Amino acid sequence: MAGLPLDVLDLTVTGAGGRVLLQPASFKVKAGEAIGIRGPSGAGKSTLLYALAGLQPKVGGTIDWGGQDLARFSDAERARFRRQHVGMVFQDFLLFEELTALGNAALTAAFAPRQEIAPIRSRATALLERLGVSRSRRNVDSFSGGERQRVAIARALANDPDIILADEPTASLDRAAADRLIGDLTDLARKEGKTLIAVSHDRHLLDRMDRCLEVADGKLLEPSHA
Amino acid sequence: MPELLLDYWQDLAPATQDAVILVLLLLPAILTGLFVTAGYRPLALVRSLLWRYRWTNLMFVALIAVSVGLGVGLTAQERGLRQGTARAAEKFDLIVSAPGSEITMMFAAVYLQPSDVPLLDGAAYDKIATAENVELAAPIAFGDSFEGSPVVGTTPQFVEHLTGALTEGQMFARPGEAIAGAAVDLAIGAEFTPAHGSGEGADHEAHAGATTRIVGKMAATGSPWDKAILVPVEAVWEVHGLANGHAPERADQIGPPFDPDYFPGTPAVLVRAEALWANYALKSEFTTDKTMAFFPGAVLSRLHSLMGDIRQVMSLMAVVTQVLVTAGVLTGLVVLVRLFSRRLALLRALGAPRRFVFAVVWSYASVLIAAGALLGLAAGFAASGIISAEISRRTDILVEASLSWPEFHLIAGFVSLTVFLALLPALLSLNRPVIPDLRS
Secondary structure, three states, rough: OOOOOOOEEEEEOHHHHOOEEEEEEEEOOOOEEEEEEEEOOOHHHHHHHHOOOOOOEEEEEEEEEEEEEHHOHHHHHHHHHHHEEEEEEEEOOOOOOOEEEHHHHHHHHHHOHHHHHHHHHHHHHHHHHHHHOOOOOOOOOOOHHHHHHHHHHHHHHHHOOEEEEEEEEOOOOOOOHHHHHHHHHHHHHOOOOOOEEEOOOOOOHHHOOOOEEEOOEEEEOOOOOO | OOOHHHHHHOOOOOHHHHHHHHOOOOOOHHHHHHHHHHHOOHHHHHHHHHHHHHHHHHHHHHHHHHHHHHHHHHHHHHHHHHHHOOOOOOOOOOEOOOOOOOOHHHHHHHHOOOOOOOOEEEEHHHHHOOOOEEEEEEEEEEEEEOEEEEEEEEEEHHHHHHHOOOEEEEEOOOOEEEEEEEOOOOOOOOEEEEEOOOHOOOOOOOOOOOOEEEEEEOOOOOOOHHHOOOEHHHHHHHOOOOOOOHHHHOOOOOOOOOOOOOOOOOOOEEEEEOOOHHHHHHHHOOOOOEEEOOOOHHHHHHHHHHHHHHHHHHHHHHHHHHHHHHHHHHHHHHHHHOOOOOHHHHHOOOOHHHHHHHHHHHHHHHHHHEEEEEHHHHHHHHHHHHHHHHHHHHHOOOOOOOOHHHHHHHHHHHHHHHHHHHHHHHHHHHHHHHHOOOOO
């Protein structure tokens, strides 16, 4: 699938007790564009990312992904949207240690409709090969951090999403592994035309993005329209 | 329609009825499982969670197994004991003795438990032996022993009635010869001197000189008689310095008929009638102020009924234990689900429907419950086997532990109830917030 464009308008996120986590933010992202989100710790970067994934429960405004406003969706509709359109990568991989690399990469097959199971498994296998994970039938508990994150990238892309959302994908890796990860992630996203949004402190990663948004104190400082 | 169904049900073989009940008891669990997991494949993730928290899971399984094993063991043990005692008594159609306690006499005459009981005299015996329809009237004279084995005086006809053909040797034919029970550690040709009395109070010198030789071995009966040594009743009387039951001109005779004038007395007489109905007539005839007649089977049945009441109380306690353990396990599962809440949040983040997450948690809980129940079944059976062996060793009554339909029904009911209740922790897991769990 090709990437989806994003149009965010007056997006607000509130937390427990009505505390404002993200003040009204508006920006646009073109389909297939790679966007970095930077800012100090606790600024609201991940809050914004999770809002774009439809994981934040209390959001206001519009999160329009290619004509589908996530902010209006029910919980089940958001889950379906994520399943069909979004691949996520997390800081500390979040793999099932007792599953094989392939089992983790094809994790979404466990709850996908029957006709999607084979394509997900086949794509997961191809992605692991492409990312150089040779021990796809081994449990990931013996894998290095770099290998684990590559498995996590394969998992994010196995259901052929339009959007990749990455939350500090290099934070748990050493420099060499992080650089390889950055190459893998951005190359795959670009080649397949995915819309990539990555929250990171890593300058090497942010430098590879088409542009960056900055968040501080729950505010989007540099709303940028391409 | 209900009558038609009832007729159809009653026409089914008991095993088929039990199998149908088992399926019906399991049906709620099966239907719940099919409904919860329909369209999803949660087992790989469940395996992963089971392995990840294997020690905690093992503890849960062990807890369930103990509570289930208690119920299974209790049911199987009670049945084994009931069947074992009934089997040991089945050759004793009707016992006639001097008036007293039926239970005491049953334990003494059927299960060979040492007891002081009054004797029936020769006139009473003669009346029994010559009554209409009596096929067998065998005196059972106990009171002596050898190294823990009761030495019982009786007739060759009783030995044949009790055990059928001998497995080795021949029937005793004179005083000084004996038949050993299957579990007696005396070979053919071995000699012994019986002691007067039994246990620690036995007088080993009282019958000095009354050397007795084993000439035959009985087949196993699964009763305390396997541990007994059977001798001619005439020998018992003779070693006690009494007449031997026969007039002097027939002093060498072994077995009936006995002469009432030379009959010293016997604690009990086993009576077997030619027909079943005749036993009832004989019981009535010999229930007098001088004799007591009773069916050991009926006395045993009353005892079993009492045991049944105790079993019901204990079963209730076992069920209460199971309910408490189940409540504990379900509460524990709610806590345990928090351990892998991050993984569940990941699934939600990847777009898993809530129902899939629900299916994972429920399947996980159900696997623990089913494993605990199966392990409990095995543990209960094993414990029952060990206890049965110990009871058999102590009482010489063959108690055999076996699993039967009631145990399977118990397990099926337990599994169905608890997997249904496991919907609760699964439901609670859905209320967990995704983002805090992802970041935890």
